[in-house]
Amino acid sequence: MKKETYIKITDTIRKNEKLEKAIIIANFALTFFIYILFGGLLFMLLLMKDLRFMRVVLTTGISFVALSIVRKKINSVRPYTKYGFKPIVNKEKPGESMPSRHVFSCFVIGMAFLYIDTSLGVIVLIQGVLMAILRVVIGVHFPKDVIVGALVGIISGIIGFYLVPGIL
DSSP states (O other): OOOHHHHHHHHHHHHHHHHHHHHHHHHHHHHHHHHHHHHHHHHHHHHHHHHHHHHHHHHHHHHHHHEEEEEHHOOOOOHHHHTTTOOOOOOOOOOOOOOOOOHHHHHHHHHHHHOOOOHHHHHHHHHHHHHHHHHHTTSSOOOHHHHHHHHHHHHHHHIIISOOOOOO
């Protein structure tokens, strides 16, 4: 997106106090809800002594660490840094925009849920799409950042849950 587009979107949101508050709350709530769901999934698998617990932990954990390392090396500038505007949510990190770790996390967790329960997986993946849209609208990521984050999350899930041979 262009500078003018980001500024137009963020200015429009800021002009409507209720909309701005709703978007800030939605960004926080989606992130919080995903991690609570994931914690619940891990707890349930552990409680049931389900052998898939280790696959879920290893797939999400290894891919999260790998993505964080790659992201740090790429160190892509964020829209608000490149274009000099204030994002809707307080963010002061100038780089590490590509790929979006929030979106990646939603999608790899969504893939974990898909591996365990298709219906819940679809719900979490839909939340990932909403998160991707929000991260662009609030001005902290470019569209390419969230698209790559989603794709890497999906690919990590496919590899970890369906392609790597395991006990199950």
